[in-house]
Amino acid sequence: MAIEIVMPRLGWTMEEGTLVEWMKQDGDPIQPGDIMFTVESDKALNEVESFESGIFRIPPDSDVLGRAVPVGTLLAYVVQPGEAAPFEAGGQAAATPAVVEAAAPSVEAPAAPVPAVAVSNGYGKAETTPNISPRARRVARELGVDWTGLKGSGRTGRIVERDVRAAAEAGATSKASAAQISPVARRAADELGVDVEALAAQMPGQRITREHVERAATPAVSTSAVSSGDETRIPMSRTRQVIAERMSESSVTSAAVTLTTEVDATELVTLRKGLKAAGERDPRPVPSYNDLLAKLVAQALMEHPALNARLEGGEIVQSGAVHMGFAVDSERGLLVPVVRDVQAKSIRQIASEGAALVERARGGGLKADELSGGTFTITNLGMYEIDGFTPIINLPQCAILGVGRIVPKQVVVDVEAERVAIRQMMVLSLTFDHRLVDGAPAARFLQRVKQFIEQPYLWLVG
Secondary structure, three states, X not given: OOEEEEOOOOOOOOOEEEEEEEOOOOOOEEOOOOEEEEEEOXXXXXXXXXXXXXXXXXXXXXXXXXXXXXXXXXXXXXXOXXXXXXXXXXXXXXXOHHHHHHHOOOOOOOOOOOOOEXXXXXXXXXXXXXXXXXXXXXXXXXXXXXXXXXXXXXXXXXXXXHHHHHHHXXXXXXXXXXXXXXXXXXXXXXXXXXXXXXXXXXXXXXXXXXHHHHHHHOOOXXXXXXXXXXXXXXXXXXXXXXXXXXXXXXXXXXXXXXXXXXXXXXXXXXXXXXXHHHHOOOOOOOOOHHHHHHHHHHHHHHHOHHHOEEEEOOEEEEOOOOOEEEOEEEOOEEEOOEEOOHHHOOHHHHHHHHHHHHHHHHHOOOOHHHOOOOOEEEEEOHHHOOOOOOOOOOOOEOEEEEEEEEEEEEEEEEOOOOEEEEEEEEEEEEEEEOOOOOHHHHHHHHHHHHHHHHOOHHHHOO
């Protein structure tokens, strides 16, 4: 009996998803654990695994690739060898002999090579795609290797990881893959007539997404003066809609209060300079101010667990670990990837994981679990010369810390001696949910963060 494969619900708030790429093609054998396709949900990219074994069948008139469709939409089927798919005329057609043999090879004879499969590319064009293992496909994506022209050395001629790595070492990458273009973006570029090489030249080192291609295909809006009657209408992307929904929910649901304080960050600046100087001889990422703040804030949260909490039904749940979210500005909108167990990690570990998450956030490669489970969030606008602001709580978390720029100021350092000095000053803004915690405990937490910034040795020694 054919098993329906539908658009899965990958989160409580998910109502629709975009099928980004087929990882299995029509007629491919499939086993439990194989990746069937990738789906872009609210803000993340997810690989969807199969729980069934059999033959993967995609309806020939399927047009879901690259489109946002509701949860539960039929995408494909898994049938048994020799069984007809529901969309086949009369329900009598069987899978091709070569594919059936690959799914259940004879003991007496070696399995026949799995042929390339002609499939729809989602834009009305036929493509021929060789067989490749899910792991090899992921490695090819990471290394920028165009695997479609490779010859597989695996059993039945399948492209395996060693083939991809060998091609990467030999420099066998296409110009399009060197441009780090996503499969959906490549198909959109073919359909819309966008020159990928020219687009890549405008975006050195960046991953080209479908949004980039569509923007390149759309004439730029004039920035010259226009009459007051003219206006520009921009459809909200799914990511923008999710941001709007969550910000509105936070504003309406929580009892938000913001506390601000000015901090002398001179010692923190000195620490960062020392780490940066040492980093010239160390290949690992140099810890940023965000990394240092994450570590010291985690220490403060362990001392003040009321701020490391969430509201769940009629209970306040305090987390025993600090999973720190970092607000990241990306072309798709605001994303908050999470570094887990910050309280137990070194600053170098936090820096390494944080840098990788930020890169994936800006390249559109974050997975759902990398955006969920945060217990506290830091948002830093200092790089934009912002001093202080009112951050919005990232529900269901209890609080969020806003960080302003570090700027030299003349301040009083000794009142009795009437002595002033130039110090590196920074504004912190703590927004907390008054339903979960009162003002005094929140103020004591912010005061502890202030102490840690002004005297880094307090938290460096553990």
